[in-house]
Amino acid sequence: MKIAVDAMGGDLGLRITIPGAVQAAKENDLDVVFVGAKEQISPEVARWGGKPSDFPIIDAPESVGMGDGMFALRRKKRSSIRIGIQLVRDGQADAFVSMGNTAAVVAMARQILGPLPGVNKPALSLLIPTLKGHTLLLDVGANANCQTEDLAQFAVMGKVFMEQVMGRPNPSVALMSIGEEEGKGNELTRQTFDRLSVSGLNFIGNIEGKDLYAGKADVIVSDGFTGNVALKVSEGVIETLFHMARREITKNLFAKIGLLLMKGHLKRIYKRVDYSEYGGAQLLGLNGMCIVGHGRSNSNAVKNAVRLAREFVVKRVQDRIREELARTVAPGEVKA
């Protein structure tokens, strides 16, 4: 098992990618190949306790910035993102992990790997923390425009992930909408509701935004525009709340002492809701495995992402998605 890791990714780059990936290789049965600026990576591997001979490096001297647009991306033929994904395409790596520019990874992966047979649109999925564990939300931004059948495929892919990787038996699937009753929502969700009702999946109906973090479903399906807004709004609310808390509380001595006493606990809560701590988002439905983490990731997130990539391969998620999609026949269609 070989996982290619984008050494240059993330706001902190090598300082988090190398220790995270080295640790993942130590703790799990897997090999890591680093992709990035070779002369920068070598000393870091040794510094973080990795045996250089155990960690091959594929030189990719160009790096894609967090703010780089698609034009820059196309121009950079030797970026760590492009070369990492090519390794997967060419069978030289089983999966690719990057904490870099999400839009760049999604675009490159789509172009270089292409979708799995039977998949209309690969989706970006994210495990979000809830009061009861984790829910998989997809799509969180790979596809701004979706059709009913795309969402039905997202549901199948999400179900397979939760079943295989997270070990949830018969995962429940909900549809993100603006009212719980059937018939609530926009044209897309209304049609998708009907479609999912006859899909054979464990479809539990619509879910409202307020229940996103309530843990009511194993999988929540959404078009990529709405999913991305939901995620970014969550991020914004948390940041605003912590900002207000700091401003409000430093006005008063007792509150300051209170904050001091509570600090460790607040931090723990923040960690639970801050998705940069998690392993990253999974691109589902591609002809090759890619995981892309938050730019703010720390080394622990990198370690988790590499471990997640391994689970993905071990559990043969790709094969299962293909099988399940082949089995799920659109209503009216005749099974071959």
Next chain:
Amino acid sequence: MKIAVDAMGGDLGLRITIPGAVQAAKENDLDVVFVGAKEQISPEVARWGGKPSDFPIIDAPESVGMGDGMFALRRKKRSSIRIGIQLVRDGQADAFVSMGNTAAVVAMARQILGPLPGVNKPALSLLIPTLKGHTLLLDVGANANCQTEDLAQFAVMGKVFMEQVMGRPNPSVALMSIGEEEGKGNELTRQTFDRLSVSGLNFIGNIEGKDLYAGKADVIVSDGFTGNVALKVSEGVIETLFHMARREITKNLFAKIGLLLMKGHLKRIYKRVDYSEYGGAQLLGLNGMCIVGHGRSNSNAVKNAVRLAREFVVKRVQDRIREELARTVAPGEVKA
């Protein structure tokens, strides 16, 4: 100036609507007409210090529950919501305020009042608290399916509200999308971006979900599906966070003391972000003024909603919207 108030609305009904509206009438130059179950309202008015002769009551014995569907709504010909809106239509009240079932108020208002001339779709708008004051978000749920021209009209209506009622000169307008650059988003937002760019409004471009509470724009325009999801997700995040905080903190004595010391401050923060404290959402673009508050509203929110309704009428928001819409000509159209 006469404001009709739905006495039966809100989770707490008469206990919040009567004191809130009585107080609003005392503090402002306006008359309140209560709509609801007459025999229940009379004693409450006196109890909260209102002179019964100052507060006429229009009997509306049927009430619409928070969970009532459209079928129940149509059947209830004498509900406080229906009769209150009819008062506005018939010129017997200048505006209607309800803390009742939002979907019911929106549906009834649309049916009974109809849109203002030139308005495709009336929108539900909400003032949301930000780090720098307030931003008006619309549509937050009246229209699940929207076209470019609808969003352009929302922008005009929102601009008029912020200018007239909130006193913001030349309000800035942003478009809710999933990337700040032009060209990011789904088909609807891409087209709307182009449309707003030539609208003559102070259009500042796309805004991402994470900046919803950052106070970057005076008005944020969105289709009603996305706007509603954004709002409900915010609600969910805050509830989840406070839930986690309580659970986390009661595990440890020091943290408990800390929480005790911070309690007042946390409550104040919660109030700032909890939109049930605010005056309620405004239906913009209807041929008559309606404000609908959160079901969890307290008497203070009712008071604010009534005062807001008064501002609306005093500032002639309806006329201004008509004027601005007539002035804003779609590209390619020739001004009459």
